[in-house]
Amino acid sequence: MRFLAEAVLTASVFAGVALTFLTPIVSAHSLGASFEATTTPYRVDVGYDPAEFMAGYASRFDFDLREESGPVTEYDYVWVRITKEKQTLFATGIERQLLGPTTLLYTFDIPGNYTLHVSYRQGTDVMAEASFAFTVVANDSGPMLPRDGLMGFGVGAAFSIAGISTWLRLRRSHVRDVS
Numbered sequence: 001m002r003f004l005a006e007a008v009l010t011a012s013v014f015a016g017v018a019l020t021f022l023t024p025i026v027s028a029h030s031l032g033a034s035f036e037a038t039t040t041p042y043r044v045d046v047g048y049d050p051a052e053f054m055a056g057y058a059s060r061f062d063f064d065l066r067e068e069s070g071p072v073t074e075y076d077y078v079w080v081r082i083t084k085e086k087q088t089l090f091a092t093g094i095e096r097q098l099l100g101p102t103t104l105l106y107t108f109d110i111p112g113n114y115t116l117h118v119s120y121r122q123g124t125d126v127m128a129e130a131s132f133a134f135t136v137v138a139n140d141s142g143p144m145l146p147r148d149g150l151m152g153f154g155v156g157a158a159f160s161i162a163g164i165s166t167w168l169r170l171r172r173s174h175v176r177d178v179s
Contacts (some may be wrong), residue, residue, distance in 0.1 A: 025149055035116070044130040046118060047061055047089035047101070053136040055111045061103035063094065065120045075127055079119040080104055084112055093121075108136040 033051040037044045047062040074096070081091040096102050108114065113135055114132045120127045 010089060027151070033102065034068065035130075035132040035134075037132070038068060041068055042066065042073060042120070042128040044118060044120070044128050046130075053108060053114075053134060054139045055108050055136050056139050058105050058107045061106070063104070063120075064101075069157040073121075073127070075120045076122050077120075079121060081117040082106060083115045083117065086102060087138045089114075111136050111138040139168060 008155055033049060034047040036046075043066045045066055046062040047064070049060045050057075053059050061080075063080070065073045065075050065078075067073055076093045079091075079093050079094045082089050090106060092104075094102055095103060113133065115131055115133050117129075117131045119129045
């Protein structure tokens with residue numbers, strides 16, 4: 001019985017930590033909101049979350065480069081530039097991640113029309129480039145809570161509480177056995 005309880009404790013704590021901290025990291029592109037462009041022989045795919053860009057709140061971008069037929073193509077890094085009108089607000093290179101999405105978090109300060117420019121690179125060679133225009137709206141609704149992050153945090157917290165309560169029961173039974 002004690003072995004089963006320890007296994008439940010370990011699994012609960014692991015699942016709690018994983019769901020609490022990893023769900024917000026891996027879920028943006030699975031929501032389906034994305035910019036896509038074909039630049040033969042590749043398809044540029046930039047997932048984003050939330051679906052509506054709102055001033056004052058972080059937006060997450062996930063960068064993928066695929067062959068036109070579908071499989072993900074390897075690249076070394078993606079060069080990202082965000083402009084408003086003709087002014088560059090942000091520019092950086094992001095190394096392709098081996099595990100999980102290659103991600104950028106960015107907070108747009110003011111509403112307006114923006115352009116996201118991406119350039120996928122293999123060494124010094126440009127593999128594919130694309131630009132995507134989008135609009136950032138004013139925030140009139142108050143704080144916005146990230147749906148997936150909250151769900152992952154809630155489920156993770158529940159698993160953690162289950163693990164802690166199992167640990168407390170084990171501890172109490174151990175104290176009684178010793179007495």
